[in-house]
Amino acid sequence: MIxxxxxxxxxxxxxxxxxxxxxxxxxLSDFGHDFTKYDYAYNFSGKTEEKNVNxxxxxxxxxxxxxxxxxxxxxxxxxxxxxxxxxxxxxxELLTYLNDNNIKMVVASSSTRERAINILEKxxxxxxxxxxxxxxxxxxxxxxxxxxxxxxxxxxFDKEECLVIEDSENGILAGYSAGIPVICVPDMxxxxxxxxxxxxxxxxxxxxxIRIIDEINS
Numbered sequence: 001m002i003x004x005x006x007x008x009x010x011x012x013x014x015x016x017x018x019x020x021x022x023x024x025x026x027x028l029s030d031f032g033h034d035f036t037k038y039d040y041a042y043n044f045s046g047k048t049e050e051k052n053v054n055x056x057x058x059x060x061x062x063x064x065x066x067x068x069x070x071x072x073x074x075x076x077x078x079x080x081x082x083x084x085x086x087x088x089x090x091x092x093e094l095l096t097y098l099n100d101n102n103i104k105m106v107v108a109s110s111s112t113r114e115r116a117i118n119i120l121e122k123x124x125x126x127x128x129x130x131x132x133x134x135x136x137x138x139x140x141x142x143x144x145x146x147x148x149x150x151x152x153x154x155x156x157f158d159k160e161e162c163l164v165i166e167d168s169e170n171g172i173l174a175g176y177s178a179g180i181p182v183i184c185v186p187d188m189x190x191x192x193x194x195x196x197x198x199x200x201x202x203x204x205x206x207x208x209x210i211r212i213i214d215e216i217n218s
Contacts, residue, residue, distance in 0.1 A: 002213050004155035004162040005098055006148055006180065009109030009116050011167040011187035012206075013125075015086040017045060018188070023076045024056060027069075033060050041189035046168025048110050048141050049073065081115075087123055088185075090206030095128045097210050101217075108133045108151035108164075110141050130154060143173035148180055165209065169195045183209060 010016040021040040028035045043059070044052045053070045056062060062069060098105055105128055109116055113134040120126040131154040138146045148164055155162055164175035167187040172195045175182040181200035184191060196202055201212055 001161055002103060002163055002216050003157045004104045004106070004152075006151045006155070006162060006164045006175075007105060007107050007129075008164075008166045008168070008171050009107055009111050011045075011088070012165055012185060013088060013091055013107070014119055014123075015088050016119075017167075019077070019080055019085055020044070020052075021188070023073060023080060024052070026076060027056070027072055028060055031060065031062055037188065045187070045189045046142075046170045048135075081119070084122075085119060087125075088187075088206060091125070094206045094209055095125060097213075099128055101213075103213070104130045104155050104157075106131045106133065106151045106154050108147045110135050110147070112136065142168075142170040143177065145174050145178035148175050148178035152178065152180060163200070163209075163213075165206075172196070172198055183212070185209075 007013055021037055024040060024044065025035040044055060047055070049070070053066060053073060057064060057066065057069055064072070095105070107116065107129055111134060113132065113136055116132070116134060117126065133147050133150045133154070135141070137150065140146050152159055152162055159178070159180045162180050164180045164182045165185060166172050166175055166182055167185055169191045172182050172184055172191060176198040182198065183201045183203060184196060184199045185203055185206060203209060203212070
C-alpha cells in the first residue's frame, strides 16, 4: 500500500533543468565558451549549485572567485525565473490523483526554501504538500540519504509505504540508501544502468505513476 510520495523538485515538478542549462550557457558565452546540452546533462545535471559553480570555474578557467560566480549564477537565475518557469508535463494530473486518493506528499529538494516555495506558489500547487525539506534543513546533500530520511519522517509512514520520485543519479542513490523505493522519471540526462538498477520503476512520464500506484493499491 502506497501512503506517501516524496518528490524531488528540479526536473521532476518544475522544468528547471533547461533553465539551469540556459543560465550556465549565458555565463560561459559571456566568457567566450561554448556550452551544449550534452555538457550540461553529463557534467552538471543533478548536482548542487555549489558543486556546479566550482565545476564552472575549474573546467572553463573562469576569472572569478567562488562568491563572484555564485552570485552571477543566482542573479542570472532570478532574471530568468522572473519570466516564469513551466511545470513538468503531468504534474497537475498526478498531484490531483494523489490528493483525491488521500496519499500524502512532501518535497525533498536541494533547492533553497525561498526559491522553491516562490515557484510552487506561483503555480498554485504548494497546498498539495504536507511538508518540505530543503537545502537549509540538511547537513549533507544527495547522494547522502539524509534528505529523504527527513522527508519520510515528515510523512510518518513505513518506508515501504512510500515512493521517491527522482530524475538524477544522485537522487536515485539517496533514495536507495534511505531504503525507500525509487521511481525514476529521466529528464535531460538518462541515468546510467548502474543507477537505474537501484530503482523500483523507470517511467517516461509522471502520468505513468498513476497507473503504478493504482496497481499497487488495488
